[in-house]
Amino acid sequence: MQEKKRKGYATQAQQNEANKRYYHASEENRQKRLYTSAKSTAKNFVRTKATKEDLEELEDLILEEKKKF
Known part of the structure; x- marks a missing residue:
């Protein structure tokens, strides 16, 4: 039997x-939405607008953040 899709x-x-x-139901949902939006914005910037200098700067920032783990 096939299920009905919503x-x-x-x-x-x-x-x-x-x-x-x-x-707006919970702060957790809000934070999840903000995280997803920021991640998408960052990926789009890297893929479409970043210069070589931007990428080098981001690479340095990423390496610094990775050291914290």
Whole structure:
């Protein structure tokens, strides 16, 4: 027997309201969203806009942070 998939919301406004409820439900959800957004921004910068100097600076920062582990 095939399971029914959840159809989602009829309008984008309804989806936006559901997202708002989810992300404001707890601080953990909010922090998770902020982390994911920052990670995506950093990856996009490295892939599309970073110069060689930027990449070298980031490499140094990454090596410094890795030493903390």
